Structure formats: C-alpha cells, structure tokens
C-alpha cells in the first residue's frame with residue numbers, strides 16, 4: 454500500500470478541500486477528516502492503515518466490490534485508445550454498446566438511452582424531457598412534477614425541486630417551480646400519516662395520494678411522477694405489494710409519465726438490473742447511475758420508452774440538452790466490463806438468494822430497545838432508531854444531533870463499520886454493502902451494530 458503523510462494531507466485538506474454535504478468545521482476543530490486510501494472486496498483502509506467493512510458500497514456505488522483490476526485495466530486501455538469524444542452528433546463504440554446493453558436490461562420498451570455523468574443529471578434530464586415531451590404533444594401546460602416526502606433526487610435545481618427534503622432546499626429558494634409532494638411508503642409511520650390498515654391497503658392508500666395530488670393540481674398541469682422503487686432517504690421504504698401497479702394505473706389514466714429513479718436501486722441492489730423488474734412495473738423512464746460502473750468511473754443514464762422517444766425520431770425536433778462527459782468512452786467501457794462481472798459472477802442471483810438471510814441477521818437487532826424497525830429489500834436495509842419502541846417515539850433534534858453526529862457515526866466507524874447514520878427523516882442507519890458478500894459478513898455487520906447500538910442506548 455502506498456505510504457501517505459497523514460499530517461500533510463490533513464493540513465492540505467483543511468486549507469483547500471471543501472467536502473460535500475459536510476460540516477467544514479471538523480477540519481478546524483482538530484479532528485480532521487477520515488482519509489480513505491485503498492479498497493479490496495468489501496473492505497476499505499484509511500491512511501493510518503486501519504481496515505473497515507464497507508457497509509455502504511462507498512455511497513451505494515461499489516456494487517461489484519473494490520479493487521477489481523479488470524475494471525482498472527479496461528479503463529486504462531480505453532483511455533489509451535480513445536480517451537474522450539463527445540456524443541454530441543458523434544458516437545463511439547462503447548456508448549453504443551452500453552446503450553444497447555442497458556436497453557436490453559430495462560423493462561418493457563425502454564429502449565432509448567440518454568447518457569449523463571451522474572444521477573442528479575439523469576433526473577434533471579428526465580424532468581426536462583417530460584416537460585418537452587408534453588409540449589411536443591400540444592399540451593404545454595403539463596409541466597409539474599410529483600414526488601414523495603423525504604425523497605432525495607439530487608442537487609441540480611430541477612432535481613432539487615423533485616427532492617422532498619425541505620431542509621436541503623430552503624437555502625437555495627427559489628428553486629425550479631412545479632414540484633409537489635405526496636406521502637411516501639413508510640408503513641412503520643403510516644398511522645402518523647392518518648392511515649390504519651394492512652400493508653396492502655396502505656399501498657393503495659399511498660398510491661391514491663398521487664391521484665389526489667394530480668386532481669388537486671389538475672391533470673392538464675402534471676407532467677410526471679418521480680419515484681424510487683425503494684426510497685432511500687428516510688431509511689429504506691420498499692413499495693407495499695400492489696403500490697406500483699396502482700401508480701401505473703393512475704399515471705395512465707391521467708396521462709402522467711412515471712419515472713423510476715433507480716440511481717440507487719439499479720444494478721443489483723434489489724437483485725435485478727432494475728428494481729422496476731423486481732416490483733413488476735414498467736415506467737416511462739428510468740434514471741440510473743452509481744452501480745453501473747461500480748464507481749470505477751462516473752456515468753449516469755436516462756432510459757426512455759418508445760412512446761417518449763417517438764417525437765424525436767422525426768424532422769427537425771432535437772433534445773437540446775447534454776453533458777460534455779455524458780457517455781464518456783472510459784466510463785462506458787468500464788460499465789460494460791462491470792456488467793460482464795455481474796453476469797459471470799451472478800451477483801443478482803447472489804442478492805436474491807441471500808437477501809432473506811441479511812434481513813434475518815439485521816432483524817435479530819430488534820431485541821435492542823433502541824431498534825424500532827428494520828426494513829428494506831435486496832442488499833439495501835435501513836434500521837430505524839427510536840427512543841420508545843412501544844410508542845415509536847423518535848428523538849428530538851438535540852437528541853438526534855447527540856446520538857447520530859455526536860456518537861453513532863464515529864462509534865460505528867471506530868468499530869470498523871463504514872455505513873451511514875442519517876436523520877433526513879427519522880434517525881436511521883443505512884446499509885448497502887457490496888453485492889459480493891454473504892451470510893458470514895451479515896453476522897459480522899450485525900455483531901458490530903449490536904455492540905455500538907447497545908452502547909448508544911446507555912448514553913441517551
């Protein structure tokens with residue numbers, strides 16, 4: 454492993470590096486920032502040589518695991534042969550092959566692939582395309598978008614208008630107008646949304662809130678609904694049975710496009726290339742990024758149905774939108790090799806087979822007083838922390854600050870597990886490990902969580 458000068462790096466970071474979604478004050482108060490220098494399989498190492506379990510695949514990204522020489526070699530070879538060429542009026546073989554490959558994986562007739570460099574741009578692309586599509590249909594007033602409370606869809610101002618986390622938006626207001634929010638599918642908190650009944654009924658109820666919002670705003674003003682198959686922010690909300698079937702019906706009834714934001718759920722996270730397949734629905738567009746290359750190079754894509762693409766087949770109509778690095782030759786080559794690894798090593802099958810065991814390992818934690826709920830699907834779980842299990846009382850802002858930022862994040866990391874303690878909704882621990890792991894690693898994750906959560910309770 455390369456030798457790093459920790460003190461020198463910390464000083465340079467303090468002087469010059471602006472981290473994302475983070476308090477810069479950690480640089481000032483002497484703690485510094487953890488510096489990660491190496492990855493291998495489901496492990497990462499910091500600059501002091503300490504090894505950690507990567508329980509979040511970096512950031513829901515390194516699905517095939519770290520340290521794949523094959524992907525590094527493919528990237529190097531492609532950079533040598535053709536490092537860059539745009540897909541603005543030209544093409545290159547890898548972007549063509551990758552578009553073909555993604556179209557093959559996508560459900561239904563989602564056959565047309567518009568590349569970007571990441572997830573937020575893919576969402577931005579879908580938002581602009583939805584508005585333009587309706588204008589081309591002679592229905593220019595259809596421009597509003599509906600999404601769910603606490604959902605995260607990215608940081609460009611359009612994607613931020615779709616994001617349902619007020620605290621992430623208020624400092625940038627006014628953002629792109631036209632975003633409207635409906636309830637998410639957090640069954641654990643359904644009563645607080647005014648719902649009582651079975652999970653199947655909850656699915657219908659939650660889907661019907663979309664219909665209600667379309668009617669509130671007027672169907673002639675609504676362009677699209679953006680939904681993650683499993684909502685990440687808030688702590689992993691899978692769809693109740695029948696939810697997406699009802700949403701599809703509603704979208705068809707009112708001529709509203711259904712966009713599945715699969716930036717996290719795509720590429721094996723839920724045990725299929727796309728989670729839309731897992732949940733048996735066909736959206737009009739899929740947005741994806743992260744796991745497409747397992748992070749060995751950045752790329753994103755918006756995959757579009759024949760219906761939405763149709764007006765662009767003809768005459769002078771063009772989608773005046775794009776990104777210099779969209780469909781980058783190196784990233785496209787890496788994506789193709791990464792997807793080969795998925796096929797050869799049967800990563801989707803591994804997730805489907807082992808997901809129930811992962812769930813069972815995490816559910817053992819429900820014997821702890823602080824663990825209110827364990828939920829998720831595939832290799833993607835959230836553990837909701839509560840102050841009182843019987844009443845499901847959550848922590849107030851101060852407690853949340855002390856618990857999550859003051860203790861849990863650091864304690865988990867110190868105990869050798871990199872994962873995420875998040876309070877964009879109620880406090881949760883999020884887990885999304887590489888798709889290569891199995892039962893032994895589930896037990897290891899459970900063991901670390903058990904120790905730290907037990908201690909957390911004593912500190913409340």
Ligand SMILES: Cc1ncc(COP(=O)(O)O)c(C=O)c1O
Pocket residue numbers: 571572573574576605606607608681685714715716717742743
């Ligand atoms: C569902 C979803 N959409 C969009 C994004 C934005 O992706 P990016 O950070 O690549 O712009 C994310 C990022 O985590 C996401 O989880």
